[in-house]
Ligand code: G16
């Protein structure tokens with residue numbers, strides 16, 4: 001019996017990936033190199049620090065820890081500047097409707113995101129009231145594929161992992177949900193998210209009654 005839904009943010013509720021991409025690209029360009037959109041896929045669901053490590057690797061650049069901190073915060077400033085002006089119309093199709101359907105059915109909701117900026121995004125898009133519990137990059141020490149972010153969410157809701165279903169667009173996030181002992185609905189391509197219990201194109205394709213047949 002599913003009694004709680006745990007949602008990833010970027011790629012499931014909103015499309016902030018394009019803003020992350022722009023900001024990381026700008027940083028890479030300032031450092032004298034570029035990376036492809038295909039490489040950008042590898043950054044999805046990965047923490048800020050890990051993303052920077054990957055990008056510096058692609059550029060063949062080595063930096064000290066202090067320098068890396070400065071670069072990460074430079075990228076974050078550009079990113080925050082862009083998401084400041086996000087509007088409710090940037091919510092992905094069906095996401096708000098599905099959240100409302102879940103709440104109306106009496107299920108609990110939690111956010112399980114790697115982002116340290118999730119509060120600002122939910123506030124700007126007006127989705128904050130639809131979540132019972134928020135767990136994001138500010139609350140965890142290990143990032144996806146580690147299950148910590150989802151286990152904290154379940155704990156916060158007071159619901160056992162086996163009664164939770166996770167909605168995820170990233171391979172690392174699907175792995176994290178499985179490691180947490182939860183059901184998982186992949187958002188995106190079935191080929192890429194082949195370990196998910198079900199894959200849909202977006203939250204517009206799923207309804208509450210399906211959740212107990214995963
Ligand atoms: C998101 C994105 C990642 C990003 C991470 C950290 O995770 O998918 O690309 O690197 O958050 O974001 P920030 O720099 O804002 O802390 P999720 O888990 O919501 O998909």
Ligand code: MG
Pocket residue numbers: 008009010011012044045168169170173
């Ligand atoms: Mg995501």
